[in-house]
Amino acid sequence: MWVIFLAAPKTQVECDYDGPAMKTQVPGPRSQELTKQLGEIQNVGAVNFFCNYNESRGNYLVDVDGNRMLDLYTQISSIPLGYNHPALIKLMAHPDNLSTIVNRPALGILPPGNFPEKLMESLLSVAPSGMTRVQTMACGSCSNENAYKAMFIWYRERGHNTPSAEDLSSCMVNQGPGCPDLSILSFMGGFHGRTLGCLATTHSKAIHKVDVPSLDWPIAPFPKLKYPLEEFARENAQEEARCLEEAEDQIVKWRHKGKPVAGIVIEPIQAEGGDNHASPEFFKSLRNIARKHGCAFHVDEVQTGGGCTGKFWAHEHWGMDDPGDIVSFSKKLLTGGFYHKNELQPYRIFNTWMGDPSKNLFLTEVLNVIRTENLLEEVTRSGKALLNGLYELQVRVFASRGQGTFCAIDVCDDATRTSIILKARNKGVVLGGCGDRSIRFRPALVFKEYHVHLFLNIFNDVLAQHK
Amino acid sequence: MWVIFLAAPKTQVECDYDGPAMKTQVPGPRSQELTKQLGEIQNVGAVNFFCNYNESRGNYLVDVDGNRMLDLYTQISSIPLGYNHPALIKLMAHPDNLSTIVNRPALGILPPGNFPEKLMESLLSVAPSGMTRVQTMACGSCSNENAYKAMFIWYRERGHNTPSAEDLSSCMVNQGPGCPDLSILSFMGGFHGRTLGCLATTHSKAIHKVDVPSLDWPIAPFPKLKYPLEEFARENAQEEARCLEEAEDQIVKWRHKGKPVAGIVIEPIQAEGGDNHASPEFFKSLRNIARKHGCAFHVDEVQTGGGCTGKFWAHEHWGMDDPGDIVSFSKKLLTGGFYHKNELQPYRIFNTWMGDPSKNLFLTEVLNVIRTENLLEEVTRSGKALLNGLYELQVRVFASRGQGTFCAIDVCDDATRTSIILKARNKGVVLGGCGDRSIRFRPALVFKEYHVHLFLNIFNDVLAQHK
Numbered sequence: 001m002w003v004i005f006l007a008a009p010k011t012q013v014e015c016d017y018d019g020p021a022m023k024t025q026v027p028g029p030r031s032q033e034l035t036k037q038l039g040e041i042q043n044v045g046a047v048n049f050f051c052n053y054n055e056s057r058g059n060y061l062v063d064v065d066g067n068r069m070l071d072l073y074t075q076i077s078s079i080p081l082g083y084n085h086p087a088l089i090k091l092m093a094h095p096d097n098l099s100t101i102v103n104r105p106a107l108g109i110l111p112p113g114n115f116p117e118k119l120m121e122s123l124l125s126v127a128p129s130g131m132t133r134v135q136t137m138a139c140g141s142c143s144n145e146n147a148y149k150a151m152f153i154w155y156r157e158r159g160h161n162t163p164s165a166e167d168l169s170s171c172m173v174n175q176g177p178g179c180p181d182l183s184i185l186s187f188m189g190g191f192h193g194r195t196l197g198c199l200a201t202t203h204s205k206a207i208h209k210v211d212v213p214s215l216d217w218p219i220a221p222f223p224k225l226k227y228p229l230e231e232f233a234r235e236n237a238q239e240e241a242r243c244l245e246e247a248e249d250q251i252v253k254w255r256h257k258g259k260p261v262a263g264i265v266i267e268p269i270q271a272e273g274g275d276n277h278a279s280p281e282f283f284k285s286l287r288n289i290a291r292k293h294g295c296a297f298h299v300d301e302v303q304t305g306g307g308c309t310g311k312f313w314a315h316e317h318w319g320m321d322d323p324g325d326i327v328s329f330s331k332k333l334l335t336g337g338f339y340h341k342n343e344l345q346p347y348r349i350f351n352t353w354m355g356d357p358s359k360n361l362f363l364t365e366v367l368n369v370i371r372t373e374n375l376l377e378e379v380t381r382s383g384k385a386l387l388n389g390l391y392e393l394q395v396r397v398f399a400s401r402g403q404g405t406f407c408a409i410d411v412c413d414d415a416t417r418t419s420i421i422l423k424a425r426n427k428g429v430v431l432g433g434c435g436d437r438s439i440r441f442r443p444a445l446v447f448k449e450y451h452v453h454l455f456l457n458i459f460n461d462v463l464a465q466h467k
Numbered sequence: 468m469w470v471i472f473l474a475a476p477k478t479q480v481e482c483d484y485d486g487p488a489m490k491t492q493v494p495g496p497r498s499q500e501l502t503k504q505l506g507e508i509q510n511v512g513a514v515n516f517f518c519n520y521n522e523s524r525g526n527y528l529v530d531v532d533g534n535r536m537l538d539l540y541t542q543i544s545s546i547p548l549g550y551n552h553p554a555l556i557k558l559m560a561h562p563d564n565l566s567t568i569v570n571r572p573a574l575g576i577l578p579p580g581n582f583p584e585k586l587m588e589s590l591l592s593v594a595p596s597g598m599t600r601v602q603t604m605a606c607g608s609c610s611n612e613n614a615y616k617a618m619f620i621w622y623r624e625r626g627h628n629t630p631s632a633e634d635l636s637s638c639m640v641n642q643g644p645g646c647p648d649l650s651i652l653s654f655m656g657g658f659h660g661r662t663l664g665c666l667a668t669t670h671s672k673a674i675h676k677v678d679v680p681s682l683d684w685p686i687a688p689f690p691k692l693k694y695p696l697e698e699f700a701r702e703n704a705q706e707e708a709r710c711l712e713e714a715e716d717q718i719v720k721w722r723h724k725g726k727p728v729a730g731i732v733i734e735p736i737q738a739e740g741g742d743n744h745a746s747p748e749f750f751k752s753l754r755n756i757a758r759k760h761g762c763a764f765h766v767d768e769v770q771t772g773g774g775c776t777g778k779f780w781a782h783e784h785w786g787m788d789d790p791g792d793i794v795s796f797s798k799k800l801l802t803g804g805f806y807h808k809n810e811l812q813p814y815r816i817f818n819t820w821m822g823d824p825s826k827n828l829f830l831t832e833v834l835n836v837i838r839t840e841n842l843l844e845e846v847t848r849s850g851k852a853l854l855n856g857l858y859e860l861q862v863r864v865f866a867s868r869g870q871g872t873f874c875a876i877d878v879c880d881d882a883t884r885t886s887i888i889l890k891a892r893n894k895g896v897v898l899g900g901c902g903d904r905s906i907r908f909r910p911a912l913v914f915k916e917y918h919v920h921l922f923l924n925i926f927n928d929v930l931a932q933h934k
Contacts (some may be wrong), residue, residue, distance in 0.1 A: 011774060012483055027696070030580070034578075034580060034582075034583055037583040038578065038582065038583045038586075040583075040599070040601055040764065040833055041586050041587070041591060041599070041600055041601060042601060042602050042813075043585060043602075043792070043812060043813055043814050043816070044588075046557070046575045046576050046812060047575070047576060047577075047578060047815060048576050049577065050577075050578055050579065050580045050582070051572065051577050051578070051579055051580065051598070052579075052580055053567065053570045053579050054563055054566045055755055056560070056570065057567075059757070064580040075571070075572050075573040075576075075577060075819070076573045076576070076819045078571070078573065078819055078820070079570065079571075081670060083566075083570050084566055084569060084570060086568075088569045089502070089536055089569060091564065092559070092565060092568065092569070095574070096521055097523045098556065098559060099520045099523075100520065100552055101555055101559065101825075102551060102552075102555045102559070102747075103520045103523065103546065104542070104546075104551050104801070105520065105542050106542040106543045106545065108512060108514070109513050109515050109542075109543070110512045110514075110515055110517075110518050110542060111505065111517055111518070111631070112513065112517065112518055112520050113497070113499075113501060113517045113531040114516065115501075115505065115933045116501055116504040116505045116507075116508060119508050119509075120508070125510060132508070133508055134506070134508060134509060135509050135510075138605040138606040138609070139605040139606070139609060139818065139819070140819060141609060141612075141662070141818060141819055141820070142605070142606060142662060143611060145608075145662035145663060146661075146662070148663070149661075149663075149679055151680070152678050152679050152680065153678045156678040157678070158858075159687075163673070163677045163678070165494060167677050168673040168677060168680075171673050171676040171677040171679075172655070172670055172673055172676065174667055174676075174684060175681075175683075175685060176684060178673070178676065178677045178678075179676060179677075179678075179679060179680055180678065180680060180844040181680060182680050188639070194610035194613075194616075194817065194818055195608070195609060195613070195663070195664060196612055196615070196616075196662070196663045196664030196665075196667075196682075196757050197663030198663075200641055200663075203639050203640070206634075206638050206645070206801070207547065207653055207815060208640040208815070209641075209645065209646060210630045210634050210635060210638040210645045210646075211619050211620045211623040211624070211634075211638075211645075211647065212616055212619050212620070212638075212646060213619065213632070213646055213647060213648060213650070213682065213814075214638075214641035214642075214646035215641060215663075215680065216641060216642075216813070217641060217897035219640055221640070228917070229641065234507075243791050249790065264485060294696070330605060330819070331819060334571070343478070345510060346509075346510055347510050347512060348674060348675070349510070350661065351606065351607070351608060351660070351661055352542070352543045352545055352607060352797070353545070358568075362569070367718075373540055376768065383745065409660070417906070429675070439895035447774075
């Protein structure tokens with residue numbers, strides 16, 4: 001209907017700059033002015049600086065003061081191909097896509113004609129093993145909230161498929177038996193979102209949870225492993241065994257309390273909680289515990305999914321045919337949502353938008369680029385270089401760990417971390433923290449070995465200056 | 468950076484068709500085929516038919532079988548200017564906007580340089596009385612979830628600003644005092660979303676709530692008024708007084724139970740629950756009850772906001788300078804979010820995306836069109852014609868009611884309603900239901916008197932045939 005001619009961007013050949021370039025301290029004067037302006041409208045306690053997304057490109061984030069920084073944080077791990085990837089810009093030239101962006105449908109009742117095809121091309125083409133069904137959602141929290149509901153409904157429907165009259169009347173006033181006392185088992189240090197249901201399973205920082213009512217649901221310890229994993233194999237195995245035993249105990253205990261565990265939710269690597277890893281054996285055993293006790297197994301890949309670990313899903317590193325009953329996603333996938341097994345028919349999972357098909361369009365293109373540019377291999381290669389480089393810094397940092405470019409280190413305390421992150425930023429590198437005293441690395445999938453070395457040089461200087 | 472040339476759409480002068488045009492029954496063969504395809508991927512229990520959004524225009528929704536229907540449902544009331552409004556298409560030609568659509572930022576930490584300005588032009592330009600602050604969110608449920616959290620945090624911070632060590636440790640395991648036993652008072656028949664926190668305040672249909680764990684929070688009756696309101700003024704006033712008394716009783720009762728009410732949430736017109744109205748006096752009294760008991764007052768305008776009642780916010784019909792402490796929105800506003808008073812500083816309200824600035828862009832343009840085309844006046848005019856027309860049908864329908872074009876009728880039962888909606892669709896009119904036996908009318912803001920008469924003629928035929 002409409003035709004758009006897209007003039008080639010001046011720098012289309014180069015989709016990346018050749019290095020950081022700093023003009024001011026960050027935040028610079030313009031950022032500070034804008035922070036003051038925005039402070040009149042909303043809380044700006046978490047604002048780092050203001051960005052010029054028009055000028056940002058590839059691995060480089062440009063701010064409103066003209067500073068150009070190598071970005072190893074990528075909007076909390078949510079920019080898959082770096083900034084302004086030409087393939088995504090080009091996509092907007094197709095007239096069908098224009099109308100998809102302008103007219104947001106209520107996907108659950110009136111999907112666009114190309115919706116099944118677009119789901120096949122995008123989300124279904126990277127479906128986790130054993131999962132053929134997917135439901136999109138607007139964000140990560142909504143994805144997990146609705147995944148929990150799918151697990152509750154599944155758990156109840158095994159017993160009786162049709163709710164009784166008493167179920168229907170009692171649920172209207174939030175009471176049982178209609179609203180059952182079911183629970184979700186989560187792990188200390190886990191992060192699954194900050195809406196009320198998700199928050200009851202989030203245990204990464206007190207400041208996320210304090211003052212908000214919660215649900216009496218079981219919490220198991222997540223293994224606290226020593227790194228490098230290979231060097232502490234025996235101790236780590238013991239720690240994992242302890243945590244598995246405790247998880248199983250919790251399931252039994254909550255069943256006796258009359259609040260049976262309908263599902264277990266876990267991240268393949270606890271991200272917000274401090275980049276805590278566990279072995280494939282741990283996850284295999286936990287999956288078996290879920291099966292044994294009739295609980296659904298929900299793998300939350302909101303932060304780990306999308307290729308940053310060198311595989312599209314972090315759970316692929318477990319090498320299992322049947323890794324879970326539900327896998328949720330968001331961030332780098334651009335749309336939120338969850339995959340699920342056939343048995344967990346999410347009947348009654350519904351809201352107005354149910355996602356946003358314009359995000360599916362972009363995801364299709366992201367997946368094409370990942371394939372044609374072999375980005376998973378690139379991530380594996382860059383990740384190795386990054387981790388090796390971090391090992392070499394071990395004199396000043398601790399517990400270097402990672403999978404692909406999804407890496408982290410610990411420093412001695414929170415104050416040191418803040419100081420390092422701010423110093424790095426003023427030298428043109430954007431980093432983020434996680435856990436109590438970790439720095440996490442979350443570059444885009446287009447972060448090459450060249451960028452790794454650029455980063456390591458600057459980071460080495462920061463650490464040297466910092467002593 | 469990029470330049471886009473936008474060729475004029477063939478029908479740019481005419482942004483609307485001249486009437487419905489039906490080729491098949493709905494769903495037609497192509498829709499049926501696509502439903503089967505999508506059924507392999509996700510639950511299609513709620514899918515009506517598949518749409519061709521490319522060909523849809525103004526008040527007309529075109530399906531994949533080439534049927535063109537007058538749309539009085541607008542994607543569950545979420546399309547403000549009809550389909551493919553030229554102003555929205557044109558907006559995508561600006562290169563800055565391109566990069567806003569392609570690079571979704573983490574707004575809470577790295578907002579784009581134009582974010583304060585865009586918020587001023589869009590959301591702040593229509594801020595409810597007494598509210599100068601706004602927080603965007605990805606959808607309606609997230610908006611309400613986070614608004615509830617803002618009320619809980621506000622309620623607690625009055626007592627002690629710094630959480631104690633015990634608060635911080637107990638909240639990590641979902642227990643008090645860190646996770647306090649606070650509650651939100653909601654109303655029977657209300658709808659505020661379907662994530663766990665929202666769902667505890669939603670009481671419109673059992674099927675939304677059954678099988679999902681909930682919170683023991685107080686619920687007050689919403690007035691069941693008789694229509695037309697003017698004819699039953701005395702009885703309606705008595706009914707409202709009864710509900711107010713009960714609401715206040717619940718607040719006292721829950722305080723005694725040790726679960727004080729931090730906030731009251733209510734819709735200006737209960738939409739999903741069956742288009743239930745209440746008088747400005749009812750809302751004024753309830754606002755006073757909230758003040759008296761130290762509860763925050765949250766007006767949920769997710770469905771009523773955006774101009775469809777003839778004012779931008781439905782609560783403007785109450786004529787109050789201080790209508791509430793929080794007003795949440797989504798749907799026709801294109802972005803979710805909530806306004807709040809200064810006192811409710813939503814510190815600690817945070818997630819990765821915090822909304823989507825590309826939606827703010829479209830909202831700015833929607834507001835421009837509303838102003839330049841005097842759409843609120845048009846809605847008032849069309850609404851009067853619509854309601855008058857519905858009154859004339861009173862022989863066959865009941866309780867015609869509405870504000871602006873936000874109108875509804877009752878029919879004798881659910882089966883009759885389904886039959887009427889399907890018959891209307893096959894005659895080229897898209898309608899939706901709400902409550903037990905209501906049909907709601909939710910046309911776009913560009914629904915003119917001409918469209919009202921077109922609709923009434925068809926609807927009259929449907930009802931006549933239906934007898």
